[in-house]
Amino acid sequence: MEAASQAAIHAEGPDLSTIKRAPIVIALIIGAFVAILNETLLGNAFPDLITALKVTPSTIQWLSTAYMLVVGVLVPITAILQEWFTTRQMFIGAMTLFLIGTIIAALAPGFEMLLVGRVVQALGTGLMLPVMMNTILAIFPPEKRGGAMGLIGLVIMVAPAIGPTVSGLILDQLEWRWLFYLIIPLAAFSIIFASIYMKNVSKITKPKVDILSIILSTIGFGGVVYGFSKSGDLGWSDPQVYSMVAVGILGILIFVVRQLTLKSPVMDMRAFKFPMFALVTVLMLVMMMTLFSTLTLLPLYLQGPLMLTAFTSGLIMLPGGIVNGMMAPVAGVLFDKFGPRVLVIPGLAIVVLAVYMFTGVDMETTKGYLIMVHIILMIGISLVMMPAQTTALNQLPRSLYPHGTAIMNTLQQVAGAIGVALFISIMSNGTKDYLAKSSNPADPLESLRGMVEGLHNAFWVGLCIGVLALVIGLFIRRTSPPEGEEPRQGMGH
Structure with missing residues (x-):
């Protein structure tokens, strides 16, 4: 029965044999770059926004948390939406929502309206990211997916790399609204480009919702x-x-x-019947907690205890991000050649080493040391993220691609949100405990020392989670599509 339904999908789905892959990949890359750049531009601006909007750190965190919350809630239903709307409709609709949200945020008179703009932006991002992954799976055969995912990885990692630096530069010269003004033309260009080049690669079945x-x-x-x-x-x-x-x-x-x-499930849990998909999903949950927490804690540490400007803290994080971006296509090519184990296991060991090195930071730590540790962390992450995800999705039959990408994206958003909240609460509680024992808690220097103490606690928990990821990673191995899934003809093997 399953084989018959697979054959039907191949027979009735769009003919992908003559499709031009390059323009579609470029359209996806532009959209992803814009959405992810926007996310990282804002993180580095939180200290400035707290002052400009007269709100507390725990309130400003909602600009990030609400974004993740909306994406986390929306992604599960993208699998079924992709069976109702064409790839083109989904992508252009997503980018249009993102553009509207950016305009609302740029013109926001205060925090509440800025939050509304972020939520509308998140609706766009939540629709776009699964469409991007699913399209790559549809237009590339399994043996070429590593390279394609690596290219997407390059863009996904370069955006966070330059985000904090660009945002620091903007905030040193202009007001925070320019973080959104600059995104508007990029988002508009993405919509125009996709309108010309984006093609439909999915099959419309309109299942019951x-x-x-x-x-x-x-x-x-x-x-x-x-x-x-x-x-x-x-x-x-x-x-x-x-x-x-x-x-x-x-x-x-x-x-x-x-x-x-x-x-017709909204999110087909049968994807978990495939052991490598289930294993990698758990691995990605653990990895995202470590990644999001480190990327949230670092700017707080750089602009708090080390008293650096937004621009300088962005510059410190720039080399690691660039190295990560450059490593992504390399990891993709190596993955196609050698499979996941050669990359994922050493990558996880490198992540554990980097988080361990972060546990020793204090108020005297040099910028050079931080740049080095951040580069080590980012090399590890580039060896794990895309190869592990590609391994998981390669094992699924084609009918489960939208569901597999939806499951993975949802759980990553949820893990990221949990990671950020968990580590910030560990840091806050560590700071409170330190000040409670302090002989002079009102001294500003003491509150900075308290923050360092809280950071140490958070990084030690991060290290334990990293070790857990390494143990899970030892079980990873190469996968191929299930029996009866013929590689698509004419796809240029």
Whole structure:
């Protein structure tokens, strides 16, 4: 039965044999670059925004948390949306939403409107990222996907690399609104380019949409992310925190059970029947927690205890980001040649080493040391991220591609949000504990020492999570599509 349905998909899906891959990949890359650049421009601006908008650090965190929350809630339903709308409609619609959100944010009179703009931007990003992954899977045969994913990886990593530096430069010279003004022409160009070159690569089946599943996934993923996000503010003993996390987990459990009983699930859990997909999904959860937490803690450390400007902290993080971007295509080519083990296991060991080196930072740590450790961390991450994801998705039959990418993207967003909230709450609590024991807690120098103490606690927890990722990574191996999945003809093997 499964083989027959696969054959039907091959017969009726769009003819991809004559498709020009390069313009489609360029359209995807421009969109991804714009969305991800925007995300990293803002992170480095938080200290400035706190002053400009007269809000607290825990309030400003919502610009990032709400973004992840919306993406985390939206991504689960992208799998079914991709069976209702063409690739072209999805991508252009996503970028249009992103553009509207950017305009709202640029013109926002205060924090509330800025948050609305961020939420609309997140709607666009949440729709676009799974479409991008799914399109790459559809237009490249398995043996060429590593290289294609590496190219996407290059862009996905260069945007965060230059983001903090560009944002530091803008904030030193102009006001924060320019962080959004500069994105507007880029987003508009992306829409025009995609309108000309984007082609449809998915099959429109218009399955029945289960509204209850969408409500359950929203409550489930939304509840977990929201609960973790509030933990930094309120502490874990607050009823609002643990009740939201509990409701979220219950929502996810009911959502999963429901997906297993539906004929047309919103998110097809059968992807977890494929062992490498299941293993890598867990690995990516753990990796994203380590990655997001480190990238959130570093600017706070650089602009707090080390008292550096936004621009200088951006410059310190620039070399690591550039190295990561340059490594992504190399890792992709090596992956196509040697498979995942050669890259993923050493990559995870390098990540563990870098996080261990971060546990020793203090108020006297030199800029050179921080640049070196950040480069080491980014080399490790580039060897793990794209090769592991490609390995997982290569094992799935073609009918599960949209579901596989949706599962992976959702869980990464949720893990990222949990990671940020968890590590910021560990840092805050460490700082509070230090000041409680301090003989002079009102001294500004003491509060900076307290922050260093809190950072140490957070990095040690990060190290434990990194070691867990390394253990999981030892089980990874090369995958190929299931039996009966013929490679597509005319795709230029």
